[in-house]
Amino acid sequence: MLESVKIQRRQSEIRQSLAELVGKEKPSDDETRKMGEFDVEYRSNETRYRAALISEDTERRDAKGELETRSDKDYADLIGKFEMRQIALALDEGRQLDGPTAEIVQELRSHGGYRGMPIPWQALEKRAGETIASGVPDPKVTAPIIDRIFADSAAVRMGASMINIDHGLLEYPVTTSAVAAAWQTSETGSVGGPTAYATTDKPLAPNNTLGITMKVTRKALKQTGDALEQAVRRDMNGAMAVAMDKAVFLGAGASGEPAGVFVGSYGITSTAVNAAASWAAFRAAVTRFIVANAAAGPGSVNLLIRPEIYDFMDDTLIDMTAVSEWDRLTKNIPLSNVVMSSNALAAPTGGPPTASKALLTTTVGGVPPIFVGTWGAIDLIRDPYSDAASGGLRLTALATMDVTVSRPAQLEILTGVANAEAGS
Template sequence: MLESVKIARRQSEIRQNLAAVVGKGKPTDEETRQMENLDAEYRTNETRYRAALVAEDEERREAGADLETRSDREYAELVRKFDLRQVAIALDEGRALDGPTKEIVEEMRAKGGYRGIPVPLEALETRAGETIAEDQISPKAIRPIIDRIFPNSIAAKLGIERINITSGSLAFPVATAGATFGWQTTELANVGAASPYETTERSLTPDHTGGAQMVISRKALKQAGDGLEAAIRRDLNAVIGAELDRVTINGSGAAGQPLGVIPGAATYGIASTPVGAAATWAAFRAEVVAFMEANAITSPSQVNLAFDPAIWADLDDALIDGTAVSEWDRLTKQVGTPSISNVIPDETAIMTATVQGVAPGYLGIYGGVDLIRDPYTKAQSGALVLTGLVTADFTVPRGLQTRILTGVVAP
């Protein structure tokens, strides 16, 4: 027990003892001495109490910091134990959830907004050691499921940040005008006209909901066993991740999709430069210079660059006259290795920069995956139909942190 707590309890006891004797009209000599002793002890304890608080301040700070982070650590530990197979069986057979899976589902449901069984996005991440499974007891051996092929995330490589939102809208106020500097033209002149501090807002709203659908046959449920849980997690994670990556770059802003970087260039204030020439380091260098002139970066290495595979092939094939150095070599020497992805449209390149800790774009994910079972569509075959609903939105807070090059054609 902390010393300050002990002193506080003793002070309470002294006040109770004093209350019992001060109410007497004619206290005895013994009671008078008792009041004097208690009063002296009370004053001494006040000094001790203040000293104890000072001495314990650092201990209290450390305890507070531990309390602030303990809940996040505990939740992360629970998510690592989340069993997606329990969710599939619960939707198929109605079996009750238990353990960490039940605890996480109940906590997510307490926040509302789920019709089915909620699944945290973190639970869909691939876990170490799950790609190898023991053979089943069967006349033939069943090896691990071979997953489908999906592209790696290009949004993350461009510095776009993913944030989780519980509910409501999230706004990013962005300063557009502010202080100005001026010199006195005469001794008594004003230093310059006052300029208002102005901001605009970029918002993330829960207006865009998509779903990943999957039909699991009765044979798969009975045949794959524990390996099915790992395969479902990987497949849902891959298909959801691939689509979120696509809409971040190419989302049309219509038909329920968020507005992505390229279709929303004019809306977000992103500079789009039609190159109309072969891919060269000089074309990208001009955009790096534009970044520097806008005070967005101070070094070419601060730029994140991504383009389609055809541009990489053109850069690697274009040799500087009289040398064995290619345009690709010149580019990578300055900005590092760019990201190559077929998510980027043909003949297009995207350049981004993180400025003052602000990401070039924000992908907001609302809660987790709402996993819902359809008990009717495939009821005759005993198959399980799952729909994983995801609500997400994307925005670009400052357009000057992103630049787009179009028409980067083959030589």
């Protein structure tokens, strides 16, 4: 118990005792002496109470960071001990869950309904120290956020914010108005008329469900725990990361897929390059960002291109120099901001020469250009019939997600970016 609380309780007892003594018309000498002792103790306690508050306030400030993040750290530690093999064996042979795995599953079930076993998204993080055959597991402690799961995905590297939602619809109000200031034109004149401050809600709805199917053979189930642990996590992580990354950019908005950045009706500016890829083409797009106050400079812009564009630009030298178009690009846009993907962008078409699209994004005022919502946890369901003859285990993992764009001004699409000179 805090010292200040102890002193407060003692002060309350003294006041109560004094109230009883003061109420007597003719207190005895003993009672008069007690009143004097209580008075001295009360005044002494007041000084001690102030000193205790000062001391405890310093301790609170020192421990503030730890107190604010303790729950997140505890949950991250718990996730680090989550065992995928327990889930697989529970579905295969009815084994009872125990330890942190059972605690996490129970917590997830309390927040939503699942037909099978719920798996937290953070559990898909690949952990260091796990091997296929033998070796001591050394689970990596992961932060309790979704971004860490697919940290190398094109969506995250392009500035997308991965948001986990318990249930229901989530909307993000994003400022879309351009509130303007105006000077007073004369001494008695008025300043500019009022400009409405407007926001637009960017909804994320649980309308799109992604499913993957895994087959775990009887041999794999009987192998050491580390092998099964790594195999299930690796396969689920890889399959979901590829499918979700593609949906963020190329989702058809039909047949169960969310509407991706290139397909959805988000009002994103699309500029036709219709020429060979060059720094000049990308520089013009960066300049438009800067003019629109969406970026402070090329260093705050992310660029998504096809690998073929990199190959062409790196092979194209500026006349009379040893500097390539790629060198010029990475001199202005940091290499860490350039994302090359054959999954997030459609293959080059047309031609000759063939051409593809490119995407530029930027984060403004801490607002990401893209929101990717995931609902609850991954629902892992057992199919007891398909592989019954071989003694295998077939699992179906279901995940619900959606995509939306925050402000169209934070994105720009370039079309007709050719990976060769015309006529070549």
